[in-house]
Amino acid sequence: MMHSIVRYPLLPSLLLAGFLFSLLCSARTVTVGDICPKHPNPNNCDIIMMTIPGITEGADIDRLSSYFIRLGLSKTFDSVTLITEIIANSTDTQLELRYNSCTMDHTDAAIYLSEVRSSFSSGNFDAMKSNCAVVIKDVQDCDTKAYDSPPLRMMNQGLVDVTNIVVILADFLAGKY
Ligand SMILES: *[C@@H]1O[C@H](CO)[C@@H](O)[C@H](O)[C@H]1NC(C)=O
Numbered sequence: 001m002m003h004s005i006v007r008y009p010l011l012p013s014l015l016l017a018g019f020l021f022s023l024l025c026s027a028r029t030v031t032v033g034d035i036c037p038k039h040p041n042p043n044n045c046d047i048i049m050m051t052i053p054g055i056t057e058g059a060d061i062d063r064l065s066s067y068f069i070r071l072g073l074s075k076t077f078d079s080v081t082l083i084t085e086i087i088a089n090s091t092d093t094q095l096e097l098r099y100n101s102c103t104m105d106h107t108d109a110a111i112y113l114s115e116v117r118s119s120f121s122s123g124n125f126d127a128m129k130s131n132c133a134v135v136i137k138d139v140q141d142c143d144t145k146a147y148d149s150p151p152l153r154m155m156n157q158g159l160v161d162v163t164n165i166v167v168i169l170a171d172f173l174a175g176k177y
Contacts, residue, residue, distance in 0.1 A: 029058030030172060038168050044161045065169045068162050069117045072135065075159040076110040079142075082152055098145040102152070105142035109135045109159070116166060125174035132167045136160050 032049045039045035052059055052067070080103055087099050112134040119127035139156050146152045171177055 013111045025061040027062070028172065029060055030064065030169075031055060031058050034172070035165060035168050039161075039164055041161055041164070042063070044157070045165060048158075048161060048165065061169055061172050065120050065166060065173065066117075068166050068169065069113060069120065070108075070168065072116075072159055073110060073113045075155060075162065076106045076113065077156045079106045079152065079159065082149075082155065086149055086152070093149075094156075099149075102142040102145050105138045105145075110140040112138065113163075120170075120173075125170045128170040128173070129167055132163050132170065135163045139163075 031044060032055055036042045036045035036049060039083070049055055052064065083099050083103050087096050087103075090096050091098075112131050115131040116128055116135065119125070129138055139159050143153055143156045146156065
């Protein structure tokens with residue numbers, strides 16, 4: 001060992017630098033039990049979180065945040081696809097107007113989820129939360145118009161649940177917990 005230190009004089013400082021770097025970047029992890037008791041729908045939260053591999057040992061907060069923001073975005077696209085189908089199937093103008101408005105809500109939700117992603121990337125966790133609040137409001141607006149489509153209401157609930165998980169993750173990222 002002495003030998004290699006002499007032959008590679010930079011090695012000890014490299015090791016020290018690596019150690020300090022890993023301390024600075026030490027991934028913070030959370031489990032279901034850290035997140036779901038803080039969630040407005042703990043049972044739904046449990047079901048969503050249990051789909052994450054390795055969650056029982058703890059999952060990295062950054063990775064979870066990216067994952068759930070992406071999942072939320074894909075849910076807005078799925079919702080718009082379903083709404084398009086509902087409108088295509090309908091012959092009722094009033095219903096079409098209602099669901100067109102729902103499309104706009106979900107389009108707005110997608111825009112704000114992109115904002116959630118930007119604020120997450122730039123470390124602005126307050127903005128991350130306020131952008132999540134807009135997403136939830138948009139989806140709830142759609143939900144009041146979607147009273148005659150249980151499948152869409154289920155998708156809306158799923159998106160609200162996922163977004164509420166991102167709100168809790170933002171609090172962890174901000175060091176509130
Ligand atoms: C639209 O109509 C088709 C054919 O009747 C049906 O299979 C489909 O489930 C309907 N979709 C929606 C969203 O109502």
